[in-house]
Amino acid sequence: MSLGIGRRGTWAELRRYPSALAGVALILLLVALALHTLATVPYGQAVASWRSGEAHLPVNARPVWSDWLSPGRAPRSERLSAETRESEAFPGGRRLTQRIELDYTYDDFPSELALFLRPQHSERAAFLRLGWQTPDGREITLGSRRLVGETRVALSQDRALEQRLGRPAHFGLLAGPDGEALVPGRYTLTLEAVFFDPAAELESELWLYGRVHGLAGTDHQRRDLSLALRWGTPIALAFGLVAAVGTTLSTLVIAAVGVWYRGWVDALIQRLTEVNMILPLLPILVMVGTLYSTSIWLMLGVVVLLGIFSAGIKTYRAMLLPIREAPYIEAARAYGASHLRIVMRYMLPRILPVLIPTFVTLIPTFVFLEASLAVLGLGDPVLPTWGKVLNDAQAQSALYNGYYYWVLAPAALLMLSGLGFAMLGFALDRVFNPRLRNL
Amino acid sequence: MSALVEVEDLSVHFEVRQWGFLRLGAVQAVDRVALTLAEGESVAIVGESGCGKSTLARTLLGLHRPTQGEVRFAGRELSGLRRRELKAYRASAGYVQQDPFGATAPFLDVRRILAEPLIIQGVKRAEREARIRAALEEVHLTPVEELLGKFPHMLSGGQQQRLVxxxxxxLGPRLLIADEPVSMLDASVRVEILELLRRIQGQRRLTLAFITHDLSTVRHYAERIFVMYAGRLVESAPVDELLDAPRHPYTQALLGAIADPDAANAHRQRELPAGEPPSLLDPPRGCRFHPRCPHAMAGLCDRDDPPDFDVGAQHRSACWLHRE
Structure with missing residues (x-):
């Protein structure tokens, strides 16, 4: 079945509106991002790393691009392995000495320092002594400790060290004698481990946590924000699309059924619609989320369910009523068309011109609804979404703490999706409803 | 000639309700009408706007349910048909509406508009195209090739009516009902369309029922005329007899109202019936024409329904004047 305006004709018309092209480009961009995300980051991996964060990521790191906005070069995350390894055997054991060299050239202190140790040895604990040598020749002892199995030595969280240095280790170790200014240059971490096992080995790594990470930065739980921003795209698009399709189709079919059968069927549909129109959607969703489950698919179901008898029925009914009385409908009955065929094939196509733009502009409203729910704390418990990023940012007072990127990135994505669909929708409206053109 | 359509004691009333359930009354659009259409016959049903002639046509097509009485097509009663039989009946009764501009779906092209009835009636795909082309040629919508892809709004009024x-x-109907097929067309194409219907009726041996309020052209296209007034059939006769010697006072008044091209008649006083057709929600008792009738007889016309009187060969008139 073809419309009065063919598909090719619609596209040709649409191309005359730059805003439509921009809208289509934005939508395609978002779709491409969504598809790329689905292809490269498996669902299980996304959910897992969003739930627990990733140990190698710095806390609250800015996006890399923020470096261009401020003077100096912010530290990147680095992992440094030992460059010199010496071993010295003694009866019943082995002494390992390793040095990790750090050429510090950044203009700011790192966000954290930690040492990762992976020893291979017998049951008995080893002894470990750590030393720090600054470029200006000072020696700072970092204390000694027992070493059993894989260990993360969180230098920045070492209270005793912090007391001695006057500041947390990632400041104090890299500052000059006054403890204030950063001193660039070559630092050396010396590890001396005594194992009571002649065959013992030690792998050591110094982890320097940067101040910037990735395109979107990280949050307070060492989670890469770009993961949530990327995975939020397919979720937002799917939610918006499914909700828009579900509510539009059901609304349309119900309106058409009411108009076609008239009488009590229509009256019942109208009363149900009126009752439903005064039911507030958001509080109901909040209730469902609080009392039952905040699963995004449940929310989607409730949205569609409540959307079945939405205000759209009134609009579609008003448009369908005159169409029902059109002579061609009577002619169709006279040549034997069934009720279903008349409604689906003869009546509904007439309102497609109004339906399509409305549908397109409806999609982002559901994207926003999902984000609103997440901001209200009713986001899906496992899936990373844009709204949940905003929710976290709010909970962590992101703007007060200067983590503007934490709010801006998801907000920008939400705005872009709204903008894309709105620009396309308005242009479609002009193409399908030419009378609007001169307004 | 055998009877194709038999209508007996047919009434079609529409209930008027408030708020969907309070019954306020019924519009008696068609009331106790009886008529018979013979196979291959061409008849005209005439009357003023709102006299029930379109409702009668739709009831003949099975689009309205009779409130009372029955319509038989080739001996079978319409309201007794099952869904499948009704669908088959719809293939044997064609319908041409008054408004050619609204009679086709604006979003379908000519090919699809003609294909729809074929699809619905289960005609095989392979056969459709040939039938569509044949149908277009039959109504002189040529060049066929050029027209198949056009949408209704690209066609002229005359072309649209040909398409309808x-x-x-x-579907090869035996009965064709044309409800004022030319009233919305330019005068220049009216004759063409009427000639077309006439020719097709003759070629196909169709039973053709014209519905019209235009008595001036009826003589050329119908063999018999039925005159309706306020839901009732008041007079029926062969066309020449009815036009030359109308017997019912309403028919006489109706014929008197025809515009006469003779300039000398411009100043002649006409006998026009005073007043308007009655409300069908509350029609007058007795003869429905009596409030406007110059020959109304008090105590008779306003009390009792006149029966159909035979006033000639195939000529019937429902008026108490013929009672002797």
Whole structure:
């Protein structure tokens, strides 16, 4: 079945509106991002790393691009392995000495320092002594400790060290004698481990946590924000699309059924619609989320369910009523068309011109609804979404703490999706409803 | 000639309700009408706007349910048909509407408009195209090739009405009902369309029922005329007899109202019936024409319904004047 305006004709018309092209480009961009995300980051991996964060990521790191906005070069995350390894055997054991060299050239202190140790040895604990040598020749002892199995030595969280240095280790170790200014240059971490096992080995790594990470930065739980921003795209698009399709189709079919059968069927549909129109959607969703489950698919179901008898029925009914009385409908009955065929094939196509733009502009409203729910704390418990990023940012007072990127990135994505669909929708409206053109 | 359509004691009333359930009354659009259409016959049903002639047509097509009485097509009663039989009946009754501009779906092209009845009636795909082309040629919508892809709004009024006629004929009906087929067309194309219907009726041996309020052209296209007034059939006769010697006072008044091209008649006083047709929600008792009738007889016309009187060969008139 073809419309009065063919598909090719619609596209040709649409191309005359730059805003439509921009809208289509934005939508395609978002779709491409969504598809790329689905292809490269498996669902299980996304959910897992969003739930627990990733140990190698710095806390609250800015996006890399923020470096261009401020003077100096912010530290990147680095992992440094030992460059010199010496071993010295003694009866019943082995002494390992390793040095990790750090050429510090950044203009700011790192966000954290930690040492990762992976020893291979017998049951008995080893002894470990750590030393720090600054470029200006000072020696700072970092204390000694027992070493059993894989260990993360969180230098920045070492209270005793912090007391001695006057500041947390990632400041104090890299500052000059006054403890204030950063001193660039070559630092050396010396590890001396005594194992009571002649065959013992030690792998050591110094982890320097940067101040910037990735395109979107990280949050307070060492989670890469770009993961949530990327995975939020397919979720937002799917939610918006499914909700828009579900509510539009059901609304349309119900309106058409009411108009076609008239009488009590229509009256019942109208009363149900009126009752439903005064039911507030958001509080109901909040209730469902609080009392039952905040699963995004449940929310989607409730949205569609409540959307079945939405205000759209009134609009579609008003448009369908005159169409029902059109002579061609009577002619169709006279040549034997069934009720279903008349409604689906003869009546509904007439309102497609109004339906399509409305549908397109409806999609982002559901994207926003999902984000609103997440901001209200009713986001899906496992899936990373844009709204949940905003929710976290709010909970962590992101703007007060200067983590503007934490709010801006998801907000920008939400705005872009709204903008894309709105620009396309308005242009479609002009193409399908030419009378609007001169307004 | 055998009877194709038999209508007996047919009433079609529409209930008027408030708020969907309070019954306020019924519009008696068609009331106790009886008529018979013979196979291959061409008849005209005439009357003023709102006299029930379109409702009668729709009831003949099975689009309205009779409130009372029955319509038989080839001996079978319409309201007793099952869904499948009704669908088959719809293939044997074509319908040409008054408004050619609204009679076709604006979003379908000519090919699809003509294909729809074929699809619905289960005609095989391979056969459709040939039938569509044949139908277009029959109504002289040529060049066929050029027209197949056009949408209704690209066609002229006359072309659109030809398309509607082609659609009505494409299923090979035995009965064709044309409800004021030319009233919305330019005078220049009216004759063409009427000639077309006449020719097709002759070629196909169709039973053709014209519905019209235009008595001036009826003589050329119908063999018999039925005159309706306020839901009732008041007079029926062969066309020449009715036009030359009308017997019912309403028919006489109606014929008197025809515009006469003779300039000398411009100043002649006409006998026009005073007043308006009655409300069908609350029609007058007795003869429905009596409030406007110059010959109304008090105590008779306003009390009792006049029966149909035979006033000539195939000529019947429902008026108490003929009672002797």
């Amino acid at each position: 006629i082609a659609r009505a004929l494409i």
